[in-house]
Amino acid sequence: MGKLERGAGLRSLSAIANSGSSEAGSFAYDEDTLRSLIKKWLELADHYEGSLKRVNLGEVKPPGLDFASERHAKAANSSGKAYMAYLAQNYEYSIQQAQLLQNTLDDYLGVEHHSVADFNKTEVEETGPQAGI
Structure with a gap:
């Protein structure tokens, strides 16, 4: 138990993960x-x-009319757009995780589910703008 066998792959990892004692593990969060x-x-x-609001990446103009300038601008724009997509994806993921926890809390309290988007708008208005990453 607890030993990886060379070349055995996922089956050995699964065996290790499922080789605990007969008691099931658990965890609990309080309110x-x-x-x-x-x-x-x-x-x-x-x-x-x-x-996302502070930066506007993906709109670099080539400094010259030559082929290299155009390629560098295209690469910079591609990178900037990918970074913007990364920020947007992580924003959505963070909101989803907060919503899952809010649903859990609402279930625990026995109340109707609340949207964290509404809660988040209220919090931002009360505390003012937040510094970004």
């Missing part, structure tokens, strides 16, 4: 922990959103 985690995910989403 304060859930609220804290929701807040942290929303803060992270705010950072990504702030970065």
Whole structure:
């Protein structure tokens, strides 16, 4: 148990993962922990959103009319657009994680599910703009 066999691949990893004692592991969050985690995910989403609003990558003009200038501008634009997509994807992921935790908290409290998007807008208005990443 706990030993990887060379070349055995995923089967050995699965065997290790499933080789625990007969007791099932578990974890639990209390209400304060859930609220804290929701807040942290929303803060992270705010950072990504702030970065998206501050930068406008992907619109580099070639410095010259030569072939090399055009290629460098094209590469810079491609990289900038990929970075913007990365920021947008991580913003959405952060909001989704906050929403999952909010749903869990609402279920625990026995109340109707609330949207973290509404909660997040209220928080930003109260505290002002957040610094980005």
